[in-house]
Each structure stands twice: as C-alpha cells, then as structure tokens.
Amino acid sequence: MNKILKGNFIFTDENRNLVIKPNAYGVCENGLCHGIFDQIPIRYLTYEVLDFDDCLIIPGLCDLHLHAPQYEVRGAGMDCELLDWLNKYIFPVERKYSNLQYAKVMYSRFVSGLLASPTSRAVIFGTIFKESTLELMKLLELSGLHTFVGKVNMDRNSPSYYMESSVATSISDTIAWLEQCNFTNTLPIITPRFVPSCSEELLHKLGELLFSYNLNVQSHLCENINEVDLVKQLHPNENSYSAIYNKYSLFGSINKSIMAHCVYCSDEEIELSKKNNVFVAHCPSANINLASGIAPIRLFLDKGVNVGLGTDIGAGHSLNLFNEMVCAIQLSKISKLKPLSIQDVFFMATRGGGSFFGKVGAFDLNFDFDALVIDDSNINLDGNFSLSQRLERLIYLSTECQLISKFVKGVRLF
Numbered sequence: 001m002n003k004i005l006k007g008n009f010i011f012t013d014e015n016r017n018l019v020i021k022p023n024a025y026g027v028c029e030n031g032l033c034h035g036i037f038d039q040i041p042i043r044y045l046t047y048e049v050l051d052f053d054d055c056l057i058i059p060g061l062c063d064l065h066l067h068a069p070q071y072e073v074r075g076a077g078m079d080c081e082l083l084d085w086l087n088k089y090i091f092p093v094e095r096k097y098s099n100l101q102y103a104k105v106m107y108s109r110f111v112s113g114l115l116a117s118p119t120s121r122a123v124i125f126g127t128i129f130k131e132s133t134l135e136l137m138k139l140l141e142l143s144g145l146h147t148f149v150g151k152v153n154m155d156r157n158s159p160s161y162y163m164e165s166s167v168a169t170s171i172s173d174t175i176a177w178l179e180q181c182n183f184t185n186t187l188p189i190i191t192p193r194f195v196p197s198c199s200e201e202l203l204h205k206l207g208e209l210l211f212s213y214n215l216n217v218q219s220h221l222c223e224n225i226n227e228v229d230l231v232k233q234l235h236p237n238e239n240s241y242s243a244i245y246n247k248y249s250l251f252g253s254i255n256k257s258i259m260a261h262c263v264y265c266s267d268e269e270i271e272l273s274k275k276n277n278v279f280v281a282h283c284p285s286a287n288i289n290l291a292s293g294i295a296p297i298r299l300f301l302d303k304g305v306n307v308g309l310g311t312d313i314g315a316g317h318s319l320n321l322f323n324e325m326v327c328a329i330q331l332s333k334i335s336k337l338k339p340l341s342i343q344d345v346f347f348m349a350t351r352g353g354g355s356f357f358g359k360v361g362a363f364d365l366n367f368d369f370d371a372l373v374i375d376d377s378n379i380n381l382d383g384n385f386s387l388s389q390r391l392e393r394l395i396y397l398s399t400e401c402q403l404i405s406k407f408v409k410g411v412r413l414f
C-alpha cells in the first residue's frame with residue numbers, strides 16, 4: 001500500500017487555483033496522500049518509487065452523474081428533448097434490465113468502459129430493478145473504482161412497462177436492495193428519478209429511508225423547460241422544483257444530495273442549494289445534446305455552491321470527463337455570464353466533485369490518494385509547453401494522450 005509516485009503533479013487548491021509540482025515525489029501511505037515533495041524525505045526512503053518520468057499526474061476524475069443502463073445507447077437518439085427522449089429511447093432500454101442475464105452482459109461492458117476512462121469515482125443511476133442493480137454493484141466492486149449506485153424509484157407518469165406498481169412495492173424493493181448491499185467501495189444511494197415520476201407519498205417514504213439508513217440522495221432538477229412546466233402543473237402550490245425535494249428532506253438538509261443539471265434554477269433555489277450544501281452535477285454535453293439550455297454555473301460557483309461534473313451517459317455521449325470540461329468552458333462562453341476557466345472546470349472534475357466522497361480530488365495531506373498518470377508526449381513533441389499549458393492541452397486533446405495508470409485510494413487499478 002505504501003509507495004511513491006514520481007512525475008509532474010498538477011491539482012487545485014480550495015480557491016480553484018492550480019498547484020503545480022514539477023518533477024516531484026508524491027507519497028502514498030495506507031491509501032492516503034502524505035505530501036508532494038521535491039526530494040524523498042528520509043522517513044519514506046524505504047518506499048517503492050514508481051518513476052513516471054515526464055508524465056502528468058493529476059487527481060482521478062469524479063463523475064457525479066451518469067446512468068449505467070444507458071451506456072449501450074450512448075450517442076444515439078438525440079433528435080428530441082428530455083421528456084420525449086425518455087419515452088421514445090430511454091424507458092424501452094431500461095426495462096430490458098429486468099432480465100438479469102442481459103444486465104450482466106451490458107453492465108460488464110459499462111464497467112470495463114468506466115475502468116478504462118479517466119474516472120476514478122462516480123455516482124451512478126441503475127434501473128428500477130433491484131437484482132440487476134446489485135449485479136452492477138458487484139461488477140463495480142470488482143473493478144476497484146469507488147462509486148455510489150442507486151436503484152431508481154418511479155411510481156407515476158411513466159409507461160406501464162417501466163414503472164413500479166405502488167409506493168409499497170417501490171419501498172419494499174428498495175429496502176430489500178439496501179439489505180443486500182454489502183460492499184466496501186460501492187455504496188447505495190437513494191435515487192428518486194425526478195419529481196415528475198415520483199408521487200409525494202413515495203418522496204416522503206424515501207426521505208424516511210434516507211434518515212433511517214443514513215444515506216445520500218441523487219436526482220434530477222430543472223433540466224428542461226417542459227419538465228419544469230410539468231412540475232409546476234403537478235405541484236401548483238409549491239414554491240419551486242427544489243422546494244418539493246426539500247419538503248421531504250431530499251435536498252441536502254439531512255445528508256448529502258446531488259442534483260443533476262440545475263439549468264433553470266431560480267435565485268431562491270440557488271440560495272437554498274447553498275444553504276443546504278447541495279451538490280450540483282453540471283452535465284454540459286447532455287444539456288447540449290438534449291437542447292436543454294445552459295446551466296448558470298458561474299452563479300453557483302460565485303455563491304459557493306458545491307459543483308461537480310457529470311457525463312450523464314446516455315444524454316451525454318461519452319464517459320470521458322475531459323470532454324465535459326471542454327464543453328463546460330465552451331457553453332459558458334456562449335452564455336451571458338463570465339466564462340469558466342481551465343482552473344474552474346479542472347476543479348469541478350476533481351476537488352469539487354471529489355468532496356462528495358470525502359477528502360478526495362487533490363494531493364493535500366491526508367486526502368485519499370487517487371491519481372491518473374498521463375503520457376502527453378504525443379502533443380508535447382518539442383517539450384515547449386509549460387505544465388499549465390500541458391494541462392490545458394491534455395483537457396482539450398485528451399484522446400491524443402495516453403492514460404497509463406490509475407490509482408484509487410492508493411490501489412493501482414492498471
């Protein structure tokens with residue numbers, strides 16, 4: 001477990017500034033970071049040194065929002081907006097995961113893809129089926145990645161072939177699933193799909209489970225204009241979409257809560273997400289693909305709200321979080337707000353999203369030692385670029401670089 005990595009370390013501090021340590025030694029002891037040094041301190045001289053020469057070493061990336069069953073259809077069916085897209089393409093795919101054999105085959109492809117990607121930690125939606133969600137969790141546990149995984153709850157406004165028959169069934173299946181989740185690095189998370197597909201009684205019961213099992217929650221919020229209108233129609237007396245989750249303790253007030261998208265959150269909702277420490281999962285390529293709009297991430301950052309990035313597979317088309325960083329910058333540049341910088345998006349993909357998991361996403365003292373070793377020599381042939389330029393070019397040109405090693409909490413996955 002104890003080792004030293006040598007290379008060019010780049011990460012961010014709490015203020016979203018880059019920390020750059022050229023030709024340095026990163027010490028990992030019992031899975032935790034013991035510091036980045038110019039020379040190996042005497043007390044660590046017995047540790048094995050893995051010399052990665054001129055490679056870049058950055059924190060593992062954290063994907064705060066994606067759907068495992070949608071991996072098989074990523075990149076297809078982007079010809080409609082959210083609600084039609086769900087009905088036309090997504091629910092017919094997710095229903096297939098009632099078949100455990102099918103789920104095993106498809107989920108092993110998903111886990112192989114995630115393992116090979118730059119992601120070391122992820123927060124994942126499964127389907128409404130408890131058995132196949134457990135199968136997904138078994139495969140993830142074997143991979144060495146650290147994840148949260150949710151069995152999805154939905155009991156209304158959905159096709160009869162893909163909906164739970166009652167609140168009682170939804171809750172008893174969720175409890176049966178929770179009772180079988182005995183993994184170390186693969187943890188359950190409560191997962192109401194979104195307000196349109198969950199009755200208030202179901203949300204209420206899920207809030208109780210959150211409390212009794214001490215769990216976190218993930219859902220979708222304010223992604224699309226028609227979706228927000230539908231929520232208003234369904235709940236004419238509520239102040240906002242966020243207020244509905246909040247009413248049932250599903251908006252950060254008890255445990256941690258991740259809300260994906262947040263494109264159309266009002267100022268009051270942004271305030272509430274700050275007050276309740278809600279995590280926003282910004283999913284820019286999904287927002288482009290489904291023509292949803294541009295999330296006001298600059299406003300969330302300025303308010304001090306936790307923001308991470310999500311690929312939102314399959315509304316997003318790729319597991320590569322470097323693409324999300326690029327998309328986030330590009331979208332911000334065509335919005336009316338101050339554009340996001342490389343530092344902003346690098347922070348969101350590492351330290352910002354990482355804080356959902358604990359001390360994760362940087363090489364600070366006692367942070368979990370999650371590291372990616374990346375060979376960018378293909379795009380630095382003459383060695384003319386500074387390390388901050390090399391980071392920027394890695395982000396934009398990730399497919400021309402080689403991910404040669406991935407460590408999660410000190411464990412080398414490849």
Ligand code: GUN
Pocket residue numbers: 067082086090193194220223286312315
């Ligand atoms: N809202 C409710 N379900 C989904 C989903 O599967 N993907 C996205 N992008 N938004 C959703």
Ligand code: FE
Pocket residue numbers: 065066067220260312315
């Ligand atoms: Fe999603």
